[in-house]
Amino acid sequence: MPIEMRDVVFRYGDRVILDGFDSTLREGSLVGLVGPSGVGKSTLLGLISGELRAEHGSVCYPDLPGGPDHLLAASIGWIMQTTNVFGNRTVLDNVLLPAWIGGSSRTEAAASARDALAQVGLESFEERRCASLSGGERQRVAMARALAGDNPVVLADEPTASLDRANRDQLADLLVAAAASGVLVVVATHDPAVAARCDDVIEL
Template identity: 40%
Template sequence: MLELVDVRKRYGGRVVAEAVSLALAPGELVALLGPSGCGKSTLLNMVAGLVAPDAGEIRFAGARVDALPPERRGFALMFQDFALFPHLDVLDNVAFGLVERRVPRAAARERARRELAAVGLAGFETRRVAALSGGEKQRVALARALATDPRLLLLDEPFSSLDAHLRASLQVATRQRLAEAGIPALLVTHDRDEALAMADRVAVLDAGRVAQLSPAAELMAKPANERVARFLGLANVTGLGYWPQAALRLGSGGDARVLAATPRAGGLTLELALPEGRFVLELSAREAAALAEPPTVGARVPVTLDAAAFCRFGAGA
């Protein structure tokens, strides 16, 4: 479906895309994951036709589209702020793209009603945008994007303004709706958990380059290098690889000294001094409660390191 071949973009001396190549299969969702400034939004805008690449090719269904204006690519873009029209009610917001394409108004509004029902907003047709919650606005924006039968959906951090609980539920609902429609999608996000929850594959961007492209299920287990591992939030990272949490064995007769103890939701994070060095151990609430004494700074806890569990970068990739 979508294919990027050696795409490059610079702004002065700053590289925002350097030899980026990737492809989306039919119905696949790929997340572009990375910190601010890594080039992920610029890459999305090049696919959308809002920014021209300096070099390389953007293809869809085998045909080049990088020279086409946005309106001729057949793609839909969902923005971070949803970009709804405040002077239109919900139904006319969803029907807007169809009306612009000269679909008869009655047919456009009927299709808009079906899309609203598909995202759980039947009965919201006459409501004004200002009266909607953040989650309702997100679903209206999704219905509007899908009403035009796009060949590709481009998602530019559309959940970032929502609270954590609502964000998680809408991620699931959006993924399900895209699967039902069979539409491939490209998602820009800086949120690791969002990428893992929504994407079939994740492209981790670093300074305009694809540092790693992996199935979401493998990303955390097989980071490509130290920079990727640290961005993903893995602990106990070295230049050669990392020690997974399973390598730190609790209750196996060791004598580790607690350097720091930080409570967190659902458990406790310990920084420990072992003979092999300093390590971070994440304990669940049950594991923390099972310790003989509260793990305060200077206390000893029975933790040993399984040297065979060390994961080298690139091994088995």
């Protein structure tokens, strides 16, 4: 699903973060957002998801007439720097929760979650508590949660910042694979190794 951003302006108080930003994000691509802290990488992710509203300009979703609110509810998966998994819940529960809350039956949500866990190589982990997992494993759980339900867009905000090289490379492999399957993946990163794996890089 493509996303078109035209002449986008966004401010925090008197500070201009984005001033006339233009870009078309192509479905099936891995797009990297790079630049120093504070230049607007996370802001841009928020605008794409509909969590933030542009002061001026437009963020358009040609294939999704429901607009950003519908996107946020049903079509976007998030991967955060801090994985935000529930340590006292099982891996399966963590991955199925968004779809279940969104109205799917538990059976449907669990089936989608199992498919996503297989994609990230954690199919044998579904009954383990997340508190027992390594940082890299928890980030793969977060990746599975973002993929569950066949979301057409995945947004990742510094997803490798707390990972060692091996786990970083493994997560980058998963992001590349998701894009190759047709998902639009947008990743904010400070890591040159992650940026080098991207199809397109936007420098802010």
